[in-house]
Each structure stands twice: as C-alpha cells, then as structure tokens.
Amino acid sequence: MHDDSSPTEKTIPTNLRLLLLLEELAKVGVPTTPTAANEILRLPKPTIHRLFHTLEQEGFLQRDIDGRSYAPGVRLRKLAGNVLSTSRVRMIRRTILQSLAEDIGETCNIAMPERHAMVYLDRVETHWPLRIQLPVGTEVPFHCTASGKMYLSSLQPRLFAKYLSVVTLDAQTAHTLTDPDALRAEVETIRSQGYSTDTEEFMEGMVAVAVPIFDSEKRLMSTLSVHAPTQRVSLSDLKFHLPRLKTSAAELSELVLS
Structure with missing residues (x-):
C-alpha cells in the first residue's frame, strides 16, 4: 500500500505539532495562512487545518482581517507576557x-x-x-x-x-x-x-x-x-x-x- 504521508510528518511526534506550529507562527511575525505555515511543517492538509482550528477555538490564534490569515490570540499573547x-x-x-x-x-x-x-x-x-x-x-x-x-x-x-x-x-x-x-x-x-x-x-x-x-x-x-x-x-x-x-x-x- 502506498504511504502518502510526508517524511516530516513521520518525524514530528503528535504532541509536538501544536508547539512547532506556534513556534513557526512566532518566527514569521505576521498573520499567516495554514498553507504558508505548512510549507515549513509539511503536514497533511487536513492535519494543518485541524491544528489551526484547534488553536483558534482555544483562543491561542485569531483570524486576521482578511479572514484567511491567523494572528496571535489573547491566550498566546498572555503566554508571551508571562514567559517574559x-x-x-x-x-x-x-x-x-x-x-x-x-x-x-x-x-x-x-x-x-x-x-x-x-x-x-x-x-x-x-x-x-x-x-x-x-x-x-x-x-x-x-x-x-x-x-x-x-x-x-x-x-x-x-x-x-x-x-x-x-x-x-x-x-x-x-x-x-x-x-x-x-x-x-x-x-x-x-x-x-x-x-x-x-x-x-x-x-x-x-x-x-x-x-x-x-x-x-x-x-x-x-x-x-x-x-x-x-x-x-x-x-x-x-x-x-x-x-x-x-x-x-x-x-x-x-x-x-x-
């Protein structure tokens, strides 16, 4: 059976995917789409969209004015302040x-x-x-x-x-x-x-x-x-x-x- 999972997906443990996604969003520093973020993470499309949806639902991300991009939400901004x-x-x-x-x-x-x-x-x-x-x-x-x-x-x-x-x-x-x-x-x-x-x-x-x-x-x-x-x-x-x-x-x- 053909395995169409990307090599990157196999190397990223499930419990690290959200953290690596947040790291990538912070590194980019501007509102980002799931497609753009996935150019680095190389996860299956359903996976990357599910991660974005979860982070939005929990308040770590929020939609930007264009309706497609995502920026840090209230919880992520508070997290950054607490770390500092x-x-x-x-x-x-x-x-x-x-x-x-x-x-x-x-x-x-x-x-x-x-x-x-x-x-x-x-x-x-x-x-x-x-x-x-x-x-x-x-x-x-x-x-x-x-x-x-x-x-x-x-x-x-x-x-x-x-x-x-x-x-x-x-x-x-x-x-x-x-x-x-x-x-x-x-x-x-x-x-x-x-x-x-x-x-x-x-x-x-x-x-x-x-x-x-x-x-x-x-x-x-x-x-x-x-x-x-x-x-x-x-x-x-x-x-x-x-x-x-x-x-x-x-x-x-x-x-x-x-």
Missing part, C-alpha cells in the same frame, strides 16, 4: 530598569504591543515626589505615545496604511496628532532615526522618549521608554539620555534571548 515575567528574567530585567531609572532620574517603562494598545509590562518609578502614575497593566494608545508610535514604525507599510485607514485618531491633548498624514510623516521620521518621542501628545505636561527592544529576528518585541513632567525636564533633556536607553534596550534584548 518569569522570576529569573524579571529579577534581572528589574535590575536593568532600576539602574537606568537611577542614572536618568526619571520613571522608566517597558511596554508590549497588544492588538489595540500598548500595555506596560514593567516600570521603575522616579524618586521625585512629582511623578506621573501609569502602573503596570495600564493600556495606552498607539498614536499619541512614544512607545505606541515606536511600535507603529515597526509595522510593514501595508499594515500601517491599513491601520491609518480604520483607526480614529482621538485627541488626548491639544498636541495629539489627529491628522493621518501628520502621523504618517511622524512615523517615517521615527523609522529613520530609530527612536520616538511624545511631546505632551498623550498627557498635558508629560514628555517621553522610547526605543525598541528587538527579538532574535531583529523585530520589535517591546519598547523601553522614559517619561517625565515638563515642570522638571524638557524633551531635549530626555533625548540626551538616548545612548543610555539604547544600551539598556540591547541588554534587555539579550536577556530574553539568552
């Missing part, structure tokens, strides 16, 4: 963040992109009594924060154009960029300079600077930022610390990949 917060990683991460905050003298944050906002994963507060309270777990918009605009600059132009076509750029302050063309120009500047800023766009009296934290594929994984009240510092004051921010971001990237 394991005790060993979090202890060293806090040490790096604490050292940075003490050197700069202002509050420093790590934020991760969710589907609709940036979410603060970790932060170290300034010692100054005048501070801006944005605790861990706070969600902040993409279009008017340093971390959010840093993330938008990492999107492929096609995806960023799609974002601009559907999003409502709500004004948080008088300085918020609510015109799509103005935000597009800002994001192009961020792409070229490698850092982003917030000049009282999210909150009156607050300025911020953010840099990317990259994964092993040199894609933005999260952001590292510093923010402070304008009563104490200017945006130029914060930009002075960009070399220190980038060094810490590189250390955080190495921590996750080690």
